[in-house]
Amino acid sequence: MSVLVYTESEQGKFKKNAFEVASYASAVAKMMGTTVTAIAFNTTEGESLGEYGVSKVMNVKDSSLETFNAGGFAASIAEAVKSTDAKVVILSSSTDTKYLAPLLAAKLSAGYAPNVVQAPDSTAPFMVKRTAFSNKGFAHTQIDTDIKIVGVSNNAFGAHENKTEVSVEEISGAADAATNDTKSVEIDKVVGKATIADADIVVSAGRGMKGPENWGMIEELADILGAATACSKPVSDLGWRPHGEHVGQTGKPVASNLYIAIGISGAIQHLAGVSASKTKVVINNDPEAPFFKAADYGIVGDAFEVVPQLIEKLKDFKAQNG
Amino acid sequence: MKILVCISNVPDTTSKINFTDGDTKFDTNGVQFVINPNDEFGLTRAMWFKEKQGATVHIATVGGPTVEPTMRKALAIGADEAFRINTEPTDGFSVAQQLAEVVKNGGYDLVIGGRESIDYNGGMVPGILASLTNMNFINSCISLEIDGNNVTAVREIDGGKEKLSSSLPLVVGGQKGLVEESDLRIPNMRGIMMARKKSLSVLEPVEAIKATEDKKFDKPAPKGQVKLADSVDQLVDLLHNEAKVI
Numbered sequence: 001m002s003v004l005v006y007t008e009s010e011q012g013k014f015k016k017n018a019f020e021v022a023s024y025a026s027a028v029a030k031m032m033g034t035t036v037t038a039i040a041f042n043t044t045e046g047e048s049l050g051e052y053g054v055s056k057v058m059n060v061k062d063s064s065l066e067t068f069n070a071g072g073f074a075a076s077i078a079e080a081v082k083s084t085d086a087k088v089v090i091l092s093s094s095t096d097t098k099y100l101a102p103l104l105a106a107k108l109s110a111g112y113a114p115n116v117v118q119a120p121d122s123t124a125p126f127m128v129k130r131t132a133f134s135n136k137g138f139a140h141t142q143i144d145t146d147i148k149i150v151g152v153s154n155n156a157f158g159a160h161e162n163k164t165e166v167s168v169e170e171i172s173g174a175a176d177a178a179t180n181d182t183k184s185v186e187i188d189k190v191v192g193k194a195t196i197a198d199a200d201i202v203v204s205a206g207r208g209m210k211g212p213e214n215w216g217m218i219e220e221l222a223d224i225l226g227a228a229t230a231c232s233k234p235v236s237d238l239g240w241r242p243h244g245e246h247v248g249q250t251g252k253p254v255a256s257n258l259y260i261a262i263g264i265s266g267a268i269q270h271l272a273g274v275s276a277s278k279t280k281v282v283i284n285n286d287p288e289a290p291f292f293k294a295a296d297y298g299i300v301g302d303a304f305e306v307v308p309q310l311i312e313k314l315k316d317f318k319a320q321n322g
Numbered sequence: 323m324k325i326l327v328c329i330s331n332v333p334d335t336t337s338k339i340n341f342t343d344g345d346t347k348f349d350t351n352g353v354q355f356v357i358n359p360n361d362e363f364g365l366t367r368a369m370w371f372k373e374k375q376g377a378t379v380h381i382a383t384v385g386g387p388t389v390e391p392t393m394r395k396a397l398a399i400g401a402d403e404a405f406r407i408n409t410e411p412t413d414g415f416s417v418a419q420q421l422a423e424v425v426k427n428g429g430y431d432l433v434i435g436g437r438e439s440i441d442y443n444g445g446m447v448p449g450i451l452a453s454l455t456n457m458n459f460i461n462s463c464i465s466l467e468i469d470g471n472n473v474t475a476v477r478e479i480d481g482g483k484e485k486l487s488s489s490l491p492l493v494v495g496g497q498k499g500l501v502e503e504s505d506l507r508i509p510n511m512r513g514i515m516m517a518r519k520k521s522l523s524v525l526e527p528v529e530a531i532k533a534t535e536d537k538k539f540d541k542p543a544p545k546g547q548v549k550l551a552d553s554v555d556q557l558v559d560l561l562h563n564e565a566k567v568i
Contacts, residue, residue: 070459095480099461099495102414102449111415111533112446127537133348134440136339139536182458182488185474189482197480201567225568237503243464244478249335249440250359250498258567269335275542279565281557282548295548297560309554317558317568 002037003029004086005054006077008094012044016198017092017152019052019159024152025090026053026162027119032088036164039080041065041073041173050166052159057166058084062173067187068096071180072173074103079174081108081147088126089149094197101151111143114151117276134249135275153276154197155255196247199228201258202277204247206232208263208284208303212240217307218262224314230254232264248273263303266291283307323377323468323490326428327365328421328435328447329396330358330411331389335440341539348441348539357392360436364496366505367466368434369400375468377432378402382424384411390522397517398509404522414444415533421447422454423528430491437462437495442536445495452493460486464499 005025007018018040025036037056038049042065046057058080065072077100081089089104091097093115105112113128121127121140126148132139143149196202203222209215215229222229229245236246247254249269259277263284264270271294274280282295285302292298299306333339333353340349357365371377381396382405383389393404407420425433433452438445452459458473460466464483465476473488478499494500509517551557561568 070461095462095478098445099449099477102418102446102461103453103459105415105446105533106418106450106453109531109533111413112444113534114445115443130443132441132443132536132539133333133339134335134443136541137341138540138542139442140538140540142535142537143533144535145531145533180458182460182486185485185487187479187482187484189479189484193481195481233503236498243499244481244483246498258561258565268338279561279567281561292548292550294545296546296565297557298548298550299554299557300550306554310557313554313558314568317562321562 001085001087002035003032003088003090004081004084005036005038005090006097007038007040007049008092008097009040009043012042014040014043014045014048015094017094017154018049020155020157021090021092021152022049022052022054023160023162024119024157026160028088028090028123029053031120031123037080037084037086039077041076046168047166050164051161053162053164055164055166057168058171059168060173061170065173067184069184070096070099070103071176071182074100074107075174075176077104078107087147089147091149091151093151093154097151101149105149108147108149109145110147110149111145112149112151113141113143115153116150117153117156119157131276135253135272153255155257156276194226194228196228196230196245196252196254199256201225201227201260202230202254202256203227203260203262204230204232204264205235205262206264207234215241217311221307221311221314224311224318232270261291261295262307264291265289266294323371323375323431324429325368325371325377325379325432325434326425326430327361327368327379327381327396327401328433329361329365329381329383329393330436330439331355331383331385331392332358332439332441335359339541341541345539346537355392357396358436358439360438360440360497362506363498363500364434364436364494365396365399365401366507367496367500369507370501371468372400380405380428382407382421384409384417384420386410393522394517395509397520397522398513399507400513403520405525406522407525407527409527412532413534414442414446415450416530418447418450418454419530420527421451424525425451425455432468432490433457433493434496435493437497448493448495455493457491457493458488459493460488461495463494463496466494466500
């Protein structure tokens with residue numbers, strides 16, 4: 001019996017959330033008095049998981065699984081669960097993982113609790129705290145099945161170093177027994193830029209920007225901070241920015257360390273979606289904007305004056321602090 | 323083409339969330355219930371298939387009699403027939419098992435559910451349903467075209483999108499993008515009148531595994547007072563020295 005964690009990689013390199021879920025798995029294993037096995041696909045850096053408490057890495061070497069395929073990945077993870085007799089499976093909250101998680105749950109007849117924000121309340125019974133009602137509340141969810149699947153919320157637990165002796169073994173992928181002729185045709189993805197899902201900083205703007213032509217300064221601010229750009233629902237509905245940037249209750253959730261909201265009044269749906277961010281900064285010319293009540297820091301002022309000043313100030317700051 | 327849209331009955335997005343019975347239950351007092359937004363994008367796309375490609379559209383909801391107004395709204399938008407599985411939804415796994423029975427008996431080519439419900443956020447019903455019925459599955463779907471048996475779809479990925487090919491029968495986890503916000507329909511009087519006459523059958527639940535149980539709820543701790551900075555210099559200083567985020 002061990003805890004199995006699925007660590008995501010991209011072109012052989014682990015994604016940031018891989019170390020977070022490995023750390024989470026390590027915390028669960030400690031509570032249960034067992035060890036952590038990781039499963040990864042075509043990674044070139046399996047050993048690095050030893051830094052986060054993983055003692056065994058099963059690296060699936062399979063040319064048919066070089067790019068993400070929900071059915072094939074779920075089948076291989078299910079095989080690994082069986083071969084290691086794992087009772088707890090730890091996953092991330094990435095879009096890909098949320099695609100495969102229900103398939104895995106069905107294959108293993110396992111209860112799945114997504115969006116978990118801290119180490120389990122207890123492991124017998126197995127109880128986890130997760131966000132519910134789109135971040136307006138939390139549920140303490142008990143998983144009653146023999147095998148339990150936990151999806152860890154982005155940036156909720158953090159990566160914790162815990163050096164462990166690690167072995168890496170190569171395995172082959174499992175065939176997906178289910179009907180599955182869904183195939184990737186084309187991926188259209190921004191490279192070399194932070195995404196809303198894994199960025200430490202997110203710069204978000206709303207209708208206060210008056211039009212899509214004014215987004216240059218938002219992108220410049222994001223560039224300086226190494227941040228992802230996001231927007232409010234009206235902005236995406238108006239077509240000023242792509243849907244993928246819409247954050248909020250019906251858009252993407254944000255759980256960054258720093259969330260900067262520019263010209264966003266702060267409708268309840270938006271506040272829910274970004275509430276998991278650790279520090280929230282609001283720039284708005286209306287001192288009565290509801291967002292100020294949900295923010296940590298703010299500036300009351302015209303975005304068209306404040307943002308350019310902030311860009312200049314941060315350029316100096318970055319020059320001094322590297 | 324025969325389509326089933328799975329509809330969840332959820333609190334309106336503007337709802338304030340409270341809990342009752344010693345924080346063990348969601349407090350429905352004064353809460354307006356609506357079609358789950360992710361499901362409504364799917365339903366609206368299904369209407370497009372009905373109008374342009376002659377599809378038949380059924381809906382299914384797991385829940386007690388209180389969910390019927392939401393189901394009637396879906397019928398008023400244009401769904402042809404409805405099935406209510408008469409049991410309180412407890413967890414995503416058991417909801418998927420109930421819906422799987424409807425799918426198996428109905429011979430559907432396409433099943434659309436929301437990527438997640440905005441209340442319990444399980445995000446697992448469409449995927450588990452696809453597995454239980456041995457159908458293809460595409461999650462976070464933002465574009466869906468069907469030509470005969472062939473499916474071309476786009477799904478959202480972190481930082482972009484992915485175009486996929488697939489085939490019917492298919493289960494889709496839908497969201498905004500399947501149709502635009504401006505494509506959503508408000509039922510008109512004729513639709514509402516017609517919806518009253520449409521068939522809404524009540525099915526008894528099958529035995530299902532209950533995989534998880536929400537034992538207790540709580541709300542986020544109240545936020546402290548915002549600190550207003552007088553200048554960008556002060557803001558950057560606070561973010562660097564106090565919040566330590568830059």
